[in-house]
Amino acid sequence: PGKQWSIWNKFSTAISKEVLESVRTYRTTNKFHVSLNLTRRNSTLSKGELLCELKVRVPFGTIKAGDGPFSGGGWENILPNESLAETLGLLKTCAVVMSSGSIRNSTLGTEIDSHDAVLRFNSAPTKGHSVDVGNRTTLRIINSQLMMSKTDGFLTDPLYNTGVLMVWDPAPYSRDLYAWYRKPDFDFFQTYKDYRRLHPQQPFYILSPSMQWDLWDVIQENTPTDIQPNPPSSGMLGIAVMMNLCEKISVYEFLPSHRKTDLCHYFQNIHNRQCTVGHYHPLTFEKNLVKGLNLGSHCDIYTSGKVTMCGFSQKRC
Ligand code: C5P
Secondary structure: OOOOOOOOOOHHOOHHEEEEEEEHHHHHHHOOOOOOOOOOOOOOOHHHHHHHHHHHHHHOOOOOOOOOOOOOHHHOOOOOOOOOOHEEEEEEEEEEEOHHHOOOOOOOHHHHHHOOOOEEEOOOOOOOOOOHOOOOOOOEEEEHHHHHHHHOOOOOOHHOOOOOOEEEEEOOOOOOOHHHHHHOOOOHHHHHHHHHHHHOOOEEEOOOHHHHHHHHHHHHHHHOOOOOOOOOOOHHHHHHHHHHHEEEEEEOOOOOOOOOOOEOOOOOOEEEOHHHHHOOHHHHHHHHHHHHEEEEOOOHHHOOOEEEEEEEHHHOO
């Protein structure tokens, strides 16, 4: 109360010193050998054009048995046979629930659960938080680091047994499946096989590693300044996945509401502004891009941290 507050500022003046510093640092390392001289668009695309750019240039795919190195070695009986779209069926409306601290005390749970499908990320729980985040989990996207961290107990924690799972791993920019398979960022392949043997009935997909860089290219080309040469966040990847599966998508607390806070996650009392503006991930720039796709009002962002957008099936390009 009494405090001046504006919604997420899309313009470069909003890029914090810390973010600029991490951009510089990560571009020096350039761990994934990203091509750093991509053409930048000098005009801003309209919502429709931006949607088409994503639809045409960021094809969605998961690893199927027989793809490059994923042949033999038991992969045939381990990777799902059905596509994710077949597994989930027709989805009219989808909720993408970010793990942001600003969703705490939002009472958005009922609204979130009213969608046909609900996407959550990594170790985000519903238990004890359902008033704010809902209880349903249709799909959970996790990173490979989480699968490999001993403290999370990925193979034993029942949190992961609900809904469909999908894992992604930071891969080389070259999009070379063999190079990635030989040297994944976190070597999750054996744990993936172990989990599949323990839960053969639960669909569990591996996101095609090219998608992260196809998405990264679009983010960089539509950002006037340099961005971190690291893969987009799980949240941004999830938005892109859902645009392929749903007619309409509501994203919660990616662009923070008036509850904007330094609290990193709603389920942990750890404070760090980088969780919201990004350090490793080009999160500030992802958020600017998503703001350019919003079909909803500024009021929706302010009150619910909600961005609404069209799925790819609704747009002819
Ligand atoms: O931290 P984690 O990656 O598990 O969170 C899921 C996603 O939620 C992030 O990838 C990011 O896109 C989004 N997020 C955010 N602001 C936060 C925390 C998470 O935008 N404070």
